[in-house]
Amino acid sequence: MGPAPFLSAYLVLVCLMLGSFINLAADRVPRGESIVRPRSHCRSCGRVLTVVDLLPVAGYLLRRGRCATCGSRIGRTSPVVEIVSGACMLAMLVWLGLWPGAIAGLALVALLGFSVTGLALRRRRAR
Numbered sequence: 534m535g536p537a538p539f540l541s542a543y544l545v546l547v548c549l550m551l552g553s554f555i556n557l558a559a560d561r562v563p564r565g566e567s568i569v570r571p572r573s574h575c576r577s578c579g580r581v582l583t584v585v586d587l588l589p590v591a592g593y594l595l596r597r598g599r600c601a602t603c604g605s606r607i608g609r610t611s612p613v614v615e616i617v618s619g620a621c622m623l624a625m626l627v628w629l630g631l632w633p634g635a636i637a638g639l640a641l642v643a644l645l646g647f648s649v650t651g652l653a654l655r656r657r658r659a660r
């Protein structure tokens with residue numbers, strides 16, 4: 534994969550984490566909550582989510598989107614957004630090379646973030 538496989542893998546990982554952040558924003562922005570504080574927590578029992586819960590994709594697979602303590606669903610966390618984010622970056626890196634692929638990938642992920650958050654907002658208003 535291009536001349537810098539390590540850097541490429543790192544960029545894809547960053548996008549997976551950005552995907553996690555998009556999930557968080559899409560869950561909180563429509564409620565009028567801050568996307569910075571408080572730390573992610575379970576809405577049922579209040580348990581603060583650990584690194585394992587927040588791990589992109591892997592955390593979802595381990596917990597199946599449920600709280601480890603009370604078993605209720607955690608937000609609308611969806612691994613799809615994370616996978617799409619990572620895939621966008623990967624596709625751009627393979628297609629355009631490290632440069633300008635990294636920029637194109639980040640732009641795509643940003644666009645995805647705005648779209649997903651916008652959709653969540655609209656869904657909220659429609660209710």
Ligand SMILES: [Zn+2]
Nearest residue numbers: 575578600603
């Ligand atoms: Zn819980």
